[in-house]
Amino acid sequence: MSTGQTRPGPYPVDDDLVRRLVAGQFPQWAGETVERFPSGGTVNAVYRLGDGMAVRLPLTAGGAADVTAEQEWLPRLAPRLPTAVPEVLGTGKPAEGYPWPWSVHRWLPGENPQEGAPGDHVQLAEDLAGFVAAMRSITLPGAPRAHRGGPVASLDAQTRAAIEELRGIPQEGVDCDASTAVWEDALRAPGGGGPPVWLHADLMPGNLLVDGGRLTAVIDFGCMGVGDPACDLFPAWNLLPAGAREVFREALGVDDATWRRGRGRTLSQALIALPYYRRTNPAMARNARRVLRAVLEED
Template sequence: MHEGQLSVTAETVRGLVDAQFPRWRGLPIRRVDGAGTVNAIFRIGAGLVARLPLRGGEVDATWRELRAEQAAARELAGRTGFPTPEPVALGEPGAGYPLPWAVQTWLRGVVATEQDPGGSVAFAHDLAAFIGAVRAIDTRGRTFDGHGRGGELRTHDRWLATCFERSAGLLDVPVLRRMWDRMRELPRGTAADVMNHGDLIPGNVLVSDGRLTGVIDVGGAGPADPALDLVGAWHLLDPGPRRVLRDRLDCDDRTWERGRAWAFQQAMGLVWYYAETNPVMSRTGRRTLDRIAQDIPG
């Protein structure tokens, strides 16, 4: 999926686990197939999961990233009303793998890419409860750190220009450009940063029978625009349940429109970037853009 992507096998993980965590030597190692794009995922026995970064990078920088992710996971653990992964350990480079890696608890459930909860009103209520609980966590005076989504929309102009260029032949780019021209001007106003999960896409949401059963990939949680987690309204919900989510969170027009803009910014990158290498992610982006277009055609 990525240039210079690292190759990780079950044998590699077996070697890492046996050398560094001998108490788990007797536990089976099994790759988890899915649409994830950042880490190779392997189960360790029934209750643990190893996450190994797929993109090459500097060892020290990866240590910092993994420690930050674990800190974010600890902030959410037990505070949202829904299961989220909890940090267990950090592993060192070894067995032919060049970077640090992480172990966390395994959550049971089916990702929303496999069981679509889009038409479920009950799921919309659950998602609103999760977003509200995350927002209620104290930022401890922190604000958006400037990385990724969650600051000012217009700072993503260069990325969107790349997306429009690469999406020629895949999407109706002139229409999408006009949408972004309006979205990028949406004012942030004086709304203070609040805690967000930061990546509420279907692959990070666990469901069962139309209900939310857990949320994974929580390492990016942190202070950001209060509208950021509203991306789930378009990534995950059909129009009726989407309205339920909005009403439950009591969203004003300005916040709701920014949430839609953040969903647009994310979806535009999914379609072309993963068109050949991760069709599930590419289709996720297309569906989100279709839902947005139904809200604001042309």
């Protein structure tokens, strides 16, 4: 995603295509029901396949590499993590005019966490910290570089362009001067040059599943790889209220410099997303607004 640019539209995927793909490559599941699962995501289409499976198909060429990476790495990561992650049951190939690899996963129960939903946010913060800590402890060789996992400065041009774009959209009410100050503070924060660690790198609410306020699963590992540990601090501002945010930080033992980089990275993602999605994806735009409020209101 890059502000001010357009991308090719998503590949047209429908129920009939999914049925043909499944029947042609996994005949044992040909009789299962197929139903599109509503999602605010923009990279993949997800379909329920019967009661216990999901079909995940990239909508863009860029998403195809993510599927291949998940097929390779998820089986190796899963036994090392305290939280359920997608289990690949089938690796689909291009067919029926559909041009990219795709996957069949076991269905994971739970719901995406919602802003203001009742629940024990402290326990959720501890669950999230446990997942992030487990990711960081992984030492599998040959890891890919995480998307967004490089130096904070690599995001500078996009972030500043998004701030200037938002200056021209006053109805959004974004404090662009305050956003610039937080971003420049992140650029000044030392660190980020140490040994890279394993990251999910996209811990947005839409990629988390909860039940009764507890984290039950983490999904969509398309951005995973190694990089700056600040990249997995997104939930602090994407999801957690202030008190639980501190629990998350303390449980991970995050130092001041890493926290500043994490805050800046989270701000950058929201700044870029808001003008890009404000007219096309209400869920993504709504989350971006909430993140901007959380970051700019933090002491």
